[in-house]
Amino acid sequence: MTDGRVNRSVVQTIDWHLLGCWLALALIGVINIYSAGHSTEGAILFDLATRSGKQILWIGISLAAGLLILFVIKPHVWEELAIPAWLLVVGLLGLVLLFGSTVNGSKSWFQLGPVSFQPCELSKITTSLVLAHFLRMPGFRIGRFRDFAIVLAVLGIPAALILAGGETGTLLVYLGYVFMLYREGLSGWWLVFLFALIVLFVTAIKFPLWVSFALLALGIGIYVLVVRRGVHGIVAKRDLAWTMLLVAVIGSAVIMSTNLAYEHVLRPHQRTRIDVLLGIKEDPMGAGYNVNQSMIAIGSGGFFGKGYLQGTQTAYGFVPEQSTDFIFCTIGEEFGFVGCAAVILLFVFLISRILRDAEGCREQFTRVYGYCLAGCFFMHMMINIGMTIGLMPVIGIPLPFISYGGSSMLSFTVMLFVFLALLRQERRYF
Amino acid sequence: MENRGKYVGIRIGLGVAAALLLGRLFYIQIINDKYKTDALNNSIVYETVYPPRGVIYDRSGQVLVGNKATFDIMVTPREVTSLDTLALARTLGLEPDYIREKMSYYRTYRSRIGFKTLVFARHIDEQAYMRFSEVEYRFPGFHGRIRTERDYPFNAGGNLLGYVSEVDADYIRKHPEYRVGDNVGRTGLEAARESDLRGEKGYHIYLRDSRNRVLTSYNGGEDDKLAVPGKDIRTTIDAHLQQYGQDLMKGRRGSLIAIEPSTGEILALVSSPGIDVEDLADMGSNYARLSSDPGKPLFNRTVQASYPPGSVFKLVCGLIGMQEGVLKPGDRYSCSRGYVYATGKKLGCHEHRSPLSFTEAVRMSCNAYFCYVFKNILENKKYGSTAEAFDKWEEYVRAFGFGSKLGTDYPGELGGNVPKSSRYDKIYGKNHWRFSSVVSLSIGQGELGATPLQIANLAAILANRGWFITPHMIRDEARDSTIHSVGIDRRYFEYGIEGMWQAVNMTTAEGATAPLARVRGLDICGKTGTAQNPHGEDHSVFVCFAPRENPQIAVAAYVENGGWGGSTAAPIASLLVEQYLNGEISEERQWLRDWIKVK
Incomplete structure (x- = not known):
């Protein structure tokens, strides 16, 4: 891939696969936003009064921003700007808690005249840049306590502010950074640990407590009897008993405190949503309504779908938020399994391509940023x-x-194009 | 090559995650049919067709409860593309501000309303509705709806008919077969006969396309279900008599009941104060007022109140005595203003000549006489103990329909009370109580409780000389018309009936207790009662039937705080009998009608 030539042409330095994915996804978006709204708005695709029209405008704006990033802004600016930008965004996240407006229960929006945006959208970019900045520094080892603490701070400070604003979704997106950390030297046991935590949390809510304890015991047992006997473990033999005891204590604490956290940390609507997902509560007219309607819409699409603009579920407003968070329903209903699979495979291709590009980079900065983006x-x-x-x-x-x-379109595009720009730099000089 | 391994691992993880999503999609889109049928339900629209509720008739075919059409205007806000507010206001006779307010409400909640159709205005008058129908095309999104509502052409029986109202969330939870918007009978006959009256809802199915346009009737209307109208109900109530009875009881608390003895059909069932049918039609706005009324108009006294029957019960006592052989009709007992049943304890009586025969004792309503009779019943040598004799007495009393629900059609009927010997065993100890402990039962006081309907049933039993058919107010083929015999010889009744005839048709000088009830040519037989009331003036009771031979009507009047039986209850009951049998009140009794009104 990198054969040592420098100063290749524009055509050769840009990853057209990524650009193609971007364009395809954006067009799929516009087509489905139009379908989701056409029955209520009843206008033509490009009418700026409609959501589809506005989305086209935003794609244009985002593309302009992207081209600016790709051809005008010098890529090293991103590395230099990383820390100041991160501080700025952390400041904004703090300010939004004081002065922001509340939308759908989360106080995370700045309202500037007709434009509204969420600083947490920006935080994904800045956090990725800062992580790339630190991890690239010579001698930085994630296994070392001081360096690990820096990573935790870079992730933890914005995460805490986002949690305080009630924007749970973005907070979960932060979990995606674990893949980058894993690639950059974090032990795989952290992935196991994280996975185990989620499993314990879910089982403690759904089943009687003894089930969670049984799972914990089973996990420890499997480690001791099977994994330890096999190739290698992370714990030296002499520490095994103590470590397993520690795991047992931490695991038990997690199980015991789950219900407490569940009742007191989560908000009631979040609890209900989890309850509905786990089948603890049936609530087809309340919290379960969205999911139920959305599954009906997608399920009714069948293999080939009902055809473009022929969906009855999404068009009638049975599915709420159909052009934003539930846009996948429209795809599922009108284009069926084929359409859904196409979209998912496009995403898989995009992410996989980013990983491949990142892995092939010599600049660690670009590689870390790429992994962040993929996550x-x-x-x-x-x-x-x-x-x-x-x-x-x-x-x-x-x-x-x-x-x-608009703001999510713009921020995702900026994220992607920053990577394209970094990549272009890489290809120009290596 | 650890990093290479991690890179590969992450890519495998990505593949696994995507496979998870695809697998789930494959399941809900292709394998599982559940979501497909659900989606079908949503794009097919069921429009409910409401059946008209059954009509309730009186015994001669007069409509007591019918249906009338009411007109509503409906709106689907999403379909309102343009609106000439002033024109709509003019057409419907509404204020323009009302329309503006509604429209701004729809705008505010447009996302919640979605494609729903809402009631825009209720109870539009018929003229306006017709006007609207002609120009409906000018108001896209608006359409008319005709509903039926209960209509009461005749002001009779508000209390026994009951009311109908829309089901609430609580009701739906208990009765899942009901849906929001359904009506249900809440009280009275509307509730008792809900399953017949309500009919079956139907539906019309049509299809919507993805732009919410109604395309066609689904499957050419073949799968539509027609509404089945509710079954009509023919009652035994005589609407005019019911109305006349309500009139007689106006301003009083109590019950007035008329039964046709030969069939057990209830001709009139008046509970006073009652509910005006005007209030019934719009119960929603009247309920609070009616339920806080101290006269308790929502409470149907005829079957839901239990009172001591008082002196009318003496007849039961005497008849049991004769059947048990402890009383001969000619037996005479003396009375000097009462009966001494224990040292220093006397059950009082009024001034009359002494001694008396059974017939005379009924005519004059002597208390002492029936104390002797009851004493003989309880001290009958045939039985080993007072308790055993008491049990026999109780058996007779229950055969008269006292002490348990009669099983009439009105919901919420009470059973009244007839004490058991075990009750006295518990109070006094086994074998430690005697006649003197329960003496007041002989004259219908003490632990006895009876509903006015049970007392009216007693009048029917006397008229029939020993049997009754469960009093009812709905004519129904499936009805159980068993003849219940009370187990007392027919000839004994004649002695009591002679006494009842004398009580009405003789003079005060001869000791008659109810001369005010006398109607020339009708041969009314009656018995007064004055139930002692510790809380105020005594309750006035009267049972009667007429004519003496082949009786057509049996009546019980129970007037709370009406005083002595002959003074209030007797004239009221006799006026009802006269009205029913003669169709009018004779000239010579007009004064009584007027007097009762002002009394």
């Missing part, structure tokens, strides 16, 4: 699509490039 897109895809088909609780986050909304 972010991955979380958005999993949470958003998972929510519409009843795999995830209802969390209001957009499907990148497809969902209606």
Whole structure:
């Protein structure tokens, strides 16, 4: 891929696959936003009074921003700007708690005249840049306590402010950074640990407590008897008993405090959404309504779908938020399994391509940023699509490039084009 | 190559995650049919067709409760493309401000309303509705709806008919077969016969396309279900008599009941104060006022109140005595202003000549006489103990329909009370109580409780000389018309009836207790009662039937705080009998009618 030539032409330095994915997803978005709204708005595709028209305008604006990033702004600016931008965004996240306006229960929006935007959208870019900045520094080892603490601070400070604003969706997206950290040296046991935490949390809510304890015991047992016997473990033999005891204590604490956290930390509507997902509560007219209607819409699409503009579920307003968070319903209903699979495969191709590009980079900055980007897109895809088909609780986050909304379109595009610019730099000089 | 491994691992993870999403999609879009049928339900629109509720008739075919059409204007806000507010206001006779307010409400809640159709204005008058129908095309999004509502052409029986109202959330939870918007009978006959009256809802199915346009009737209307109208109900009530009875009881608390003895059909069932049918039609806005009325008009005293029957019960006592062989009709007992049942304890009586025969004792309503009779019943040598004799007495009393629900059609009927010997065993100890402990039962006081309907049933039993058919007010083929015999020889009744005849048709000088009830040519037989009331003036009671031979009507009047039986209840009951049998009140009794009104 990199054969040592420098100063290649524009055509050769840009990853056209990524650009193609971007364009395809954005067009799919516009087509489906039009379908979701056509029965109520009843206008033509390009009418700026309609959502589809506005989305086209936003795609134009985003593309302009993207081209600016690609051809005008010098790529090293991103590295230099990383820390000041991160501080600025943290400041904005703090300010929005004081002066922001509340939309759908989360106090995370700045209202500037006709324009409104969420600083947490920006925080995904700045956090990725700062992480790239630190990890690139010579001698930085994630396994070392001081460096690990820096990473935790870079992630934790904006995350805490986002949580305080009630924007749970973006907070979950932050979990995507774990893949980058894993690639950059974090032990795989952290992934296991995180996964185990989620499993324990879910089982403690859904089943009697003893089930969670049984799972914990089973997990420890499997580690001791099977993994330890096998190739290698992370714990030295002499520390095994103590470590397992520690795991047992931490696990028990998690289980015991789950209900407490569940009752007191989560807000009532979030609890209900989780309850509905886990089948603890049936609430087809309330919190379960969205999911139920959305699954009906997608399910009714069948293999080939009902045909463009022929969907009855999304068009009637049975599915709420159909052009933003639930846009996948329109795709599912009108284009069926074929359409859904196409969108998912496009995302898989996009993420996989980003990973491939990142892995091939010599600049660690670009590689880290690429992994951050991939993790972010991955979380958005999993949470958003998972929510519409009843795999995830209802969390209001957009499907990148497809969902209606100017600020998410712009910020995702900027994120992607920053990577394209970094990549271009890479290809120009290596 | 650890990093290479991690890179591959992450890409595999990505593939697994995507496979998870695709698998789930494959399941809900292709394998599982549940979501497809649900979606069908949503794009097919069921429009409910409400059946007209059954009509309630009186015994001669007069409509007591019918239906009338009311006109509503409906609106689907999403379909309102343009609106000439002033023209609509003119057409419907509404204030323009009302329309503006409604429209701004729809705008505010447009996302919640979606494509729903809402009631825009209720109870539009018929003229306005017709005007609107002609120009409906000018108001896209608006259309008319005709509903039926209960209509009461005749002001009779508000209390026994009951009311109808829309079901609330609580009702739906308990009766899942009902839906929002359904009506249900809440009280009286409307509630008792809900399953017949309500009919079956139907529906019209049509299809909507993805732009919410109604395309066609689904399957050419073949799957539509017609509404089945509710079954009409023919009652045994005589609307005019019911109305006349309500009139007689106006301003009083109590019950007035008329039964046709040969069939058990209830001719009139008056509970006073009652509910005006005007209030019935719009119960929603009247309920609060009616339920806080101290006269308790929502409470149907005829079957839901239990009172001591008083002296009318003496006849029961005497008849049991004769059947048990402890009283011969000619037996005479003396009375000097009462009966001494224990040292220093006397059950009082009024001044009359002494001694008396059974017939005379009924005519004059002597208390002492029936104390002797009851004493003989309880001290009958046939039985081993007072308790055993008491049980026999109780059995007779229950055969008269006292002490348990008669089983009439009105919901919420009470059973009244007839004490059991075990009750006295508990109070006094086994074998430690005697006649003197329960003496007041002989004259219908003490632990006895009866509903006015049970007392009216007693009048019917006397008229029939020993049997009754459960009093009812709905004519129904499936009805159980068993003849209940009270188990007392027919000839004994004649002695009591002679006494009842004398009580009405003789003079005060001869000791008659109810001369005010006398109607020339009708041979009314009656018995007064004065139920002691510890809370105020005594209750006035009267049972009667007429004519003496082949009786057509049996009446019970129970007037709370009406005083002595002959003074209030007797004239009221006799006026009802006269009205029913003669169709009018004779000239010579007009004064009584006027007097009762002002009394």
